[in-house]
Amino acid sequence: MEAQGTSKIRSWIKLGLQRTLPQIIAILLAFVAGAAVLLATGHSPIDAYGEMLRGAFGDMFGIGQTFTQATPIIFTALAFLFASKCGLFNIGAEGQLIVGAFAAALVGISFSGLPALVHIPIALLAGALAGGLWGLIPAILKTKLGAHEVITTMMLSYVATYLTSYMVNYPFKAPGWVAQTVPIAISAQLPRILEPTQVSASIFLAVALAGLTHYALQRTTFGYEVRATGLNLTAAENAGIDVKREMILALGISGAVAGLGGAGEVLGVHRRFIDGFSPGYGWDGLAVALVGGLHPVGVLLAAVLFGALRSGGMTMTRVTGVPLDIVIILQALVVLFVTAPMLIRYLLRRGGHKD
């Protein structure tokens, strides 16, 4: 029994390595290319990468920063992943995250005296619902009118950005110069788990959600139907699956996941809604989902990588003076190399490996 267990684990590890090896090589190649950029601009790649690594993982504070940055990206990446399994390209996670954050903030500031065990779930739920609604609109536009979700989800992102911006500049503006709401009630705050950094219990939610996503897609009839719809719409239809319903649900859930991520930011990190709080978590999510091979575990790993780039990048800039833009260049290179699997496979074969 025990031997069987270990052999199973060994085969899992083998499978995992097989799946991730091209990605890992791609990421290493991206850093090599990044080093060339650093050299060309007169910086030492060793210093820059060293500081980046130290900043991201060198101490508790760095690790906390890394996970703080990774948390919302896990949500948005899972959001993209879920819709993509249904054959839908939800590139509007940014907007869904923002409306989720705003809805959670509203619940957070509107009630007082509730116990935390009630207040936090309601606020999270509000975030998920708002994000879900933001995903449902394009879903309905697609299934009823045939409007392509790439266009509608992206455009709704701008609506979300500017609508919430208006809200916190006018009706819900806190006294002062900054466009933000008043702080949420203490009873709505998600606990921070690694003071003094801002990493909050939201990360547990993110990891649990990754597991849940995997389970739902692979082990439930609903996930089966979603995948069938995504892989072959006509065959799914033929098998009695209501493909429009699947699409609506998938985009709704996708939006809800992103919205939950936004709620986590408000309740755990900022403790209020601040205009422009997201530096593009939604777009990072898309990249992370692709780098993670559209697999929930891959998403977790890739989100940590992107979080580390963001948090380590700040240390790197502070210590070595290398501009922060190199982080964006590195992210782009990672995406470029990972999404060019043909190239990697070609290089692997040249290296004598066979697949």
Place this chain on the structure above:
Amino acid sequence: MSTAIQMKGITKTFPGVLANDKIDFVVEKGEVHGLLGENGAGKTVLMSILYGLFQPDDGEIYVNGKEVSMDSPATAIRLGIGMVHQRFMLVPSLTVAENVILGREPVKDKVLLDMDKALKDVEASCERYNLAADLKAPIYALPVGIQQRVEILKALYRGADILVLDEPTSVLTPQEVTELFRAIRALKEQGKTVIFISHKLREVLSICDRITVLKKGKVVGTVRVEDTNLGELAKMMVGREVVYRFDKRPMNGREVVLKVESLKALDDRGLPALKGIDFEVHASEILGVAGVEGNGQTELVETLTGLRKTTEGRILLNNVEITAASPEERIRLGISHIPEDRYKRGLISDFSVKENLILGSHNKPPFAKKRVRLDFGQISRYARKLIDEFSIRTRSEDTPVRHLSGGTQQRVVLARELSREPKLVIASQPTRGLDVGATEFVRSKIVEMRDHGCAVLLISADLDEIWALSDKIAVIYEGKIVAIRDPQNTNEEELGLLMAGGKDG
């Protein structure tokens, strides 16, 4: 008259499929040559070889008497061969003239596009070939018939002397067909050679000089139009080699399983496809629907399985009306469907064998616990049982079906559809593209279902298949069942005539 094209002993295989089998094909200069055959007979593959899109495994190609190596479409174009594909290759936002010159733009001062010359050139060929079109209109604003004309102009602009038209009428309205035919005649007068691919008998008879008929990758024969007729062509197309007939137990069930009453439905373009269809299928009975493809068979199947809306009429399954039932309900009520296009409708090629085997029953016990959780222990056990029963050649139940051969994939579909204890099996072109062994297996399974009391509706363009399996034969023509015959009281001549739209004798 000299030969424009000669193809000798062309053989082409794809994994598990013999698409072209030692084909000899000769086209004379200046003729309109019809290439006739059912879908999957190998017409498009043969023409793709001629156009350099595929390389044959064996055989030779001669153009104007000289042997050539057709290694790419560029070579074909250089040798004066032009092809108009079923799906147009036009840029929608560019104008007619711009599309015609695309890739061969006239240039002035070495770099500048000479649009004036382009317009003049294109206009000249329009007049010469009687192909009128508004040269400055963008493609997206034009009807399909004109777009096709632009494709022809494009081929001519590249210097084509031999034009291959792949199923050119399948997208056209009757009026547009008339105009296309006028254009083809004009081309012929100008000395051009045209190869006209079709599976529509009347069309090839009215426009072609000679016709070559393909069946299952082989040439059945080449005939002159004046020496043949509808019935003979139909017979050539669907074949008549004697196949072995199944020993079937006599029918014991008598109750009506499927009853269809004045059924009407529209096709994808919104035109009537089914114009009032009536028939019944009894338990332990195979009703074969014979007909040349495109006479409403696809729409009939989709209407019965719930994928297409019924506009008028009723469908009854075991005396229960299911006209408005969803596909899922129909599956639950006992309708199984072997689709004509297994890649498009029958299988999810990235799913594993076991995932494909439960498609449609995935939300019912024992596969789903409380309709929510998939029980992969049960699913694997079930899959292994079916793999064994239907001799599905696969490494394991976890192999994606895209790694399996065509015949094995069809076994997966068959295993799934026949194992859910259906009351009615709708089998649409169930052996298309399969080799002899797989064909035999599929047919024996269908007969087995019938012997177990199942009602079977068999739709096939292969008259041999209809003949070998059916207890009753219905003939479909232009969206109507024109006759229902007892196999004992009819013959190939009569069926051929009925399928070609001849009067009920």
